[in-house]
Amino acid sequence: MENLVGQPCPICGDEDSLRMLAMTAEIPYFGEHTQITLSCEKCGFRQTDFIPAEEKGALCHTLHITKPEHLLARVVRGSSGTVRLPELDLEVAPGNHSTGYVSNIEGVLQRFIDIIEMVFRQTRSDAEEREEGTEEAVLVMTEMLTTLEGLKQGEGLGGCTLEIHDPNGHSTIAHEDAVVRELSEAEVDDLDPGPVPLVFDASDDAVD
Numbered sequence: 777m778e779n780l781v782g783q784p785c786p787i788c789g790d791e792d793s794l795r796m797l798a799m800t801a802e803i804p805y806f807g808e809h810t811q812i813t814l815s816c817e818k819c820g821f822r823q824t825d826f827i828p829a830e831e832k833g834a835l836c837h838t839l840h841i842t843k844p845e846h847l848l849a850r851v852v853r854g855s856s857g858t859v860r861l862p863e864l865d866l867e868v869a870p871g872n873h874s875t876g877y878v879s880n881i882e883g884v885l886q887r888f889i890d891i892i893e894m895v896f897r898q899t900r901s902d903a904e905e906r907e908e909g910t911e912e913a914v915l916v917m918t919e920m921l922t923t924l925e926g927l928k929q930g931e932g933l934g935g936c937t938l939e940i941h942d943p944n945g946h947s948t949i950a951h952e953d954a955v956v957r958e959l960s961e962a963e964v965d966d967l968d969p970g971p972v973p974l975v976f977d978a979s980d981d982a983v984d
């Protein structure tokens with residue numbers, strides 16, 4: 777059920793507009809969890825996270841993408857999850873207003889593609905303004921896009937690994953071939969922790 781949170785919105789500060797929606801669900805390899813979405817009707821702020829029923833600790837999930845079926849593996853990315861494609865040297869860190877999502881590997885690759893395309897357009901328009909050569913950056917991004925688009929079609933399998941590092945254990949790659957390990961303290965220190973949790977006891981209050 778959706779409830780008013782009774783706390784100010786972290787973006788616009790409005791006292792009466794922040795609402796919370798909580799739902800419990802079950803995902804294979806992730807288990808029972810509560811999906812919590814905070815939203816502000818005033819400014820449009822929206823943040824989703826996935827709180828497992830069982831505390832999982834700081835975890836890294838890794839899937840070496842070697843088969844077409846891996847592209848369909850379910851991915852839960854909590855708001856504190858850092859997503860990496862190490863072979864391409866790509867990373868999406870959570871940032872302050874990160875929101876979680878449920879997708880599959882193909883969908884995560886598409887998210888990387890969307891980000892690279894955005895940077896690509898920006899780089900090209902910057903280059904036009906300054907009339908400076910940014911050929912190398914454009915070349916690297918073109919190569920990344922070709923690799924990722926190909927991978928989505930099942931080309932170049934075995935060349936890429938997807939990793940999700942989550943200091944709170946709110947993320948998973950739900951496939952039997954995914955490898956799970958605990959993150960070391962040093963690794964956790966290096967991660968962007970994501971947004972400050974607004975509602976600590978939500979999973980207790982919201983679930984009947």
Ligand SMILES: [Zn+2]
Pocket residue numbers: 785786787788789790793816817818819820821
């Ligand atoms: Zn707001």
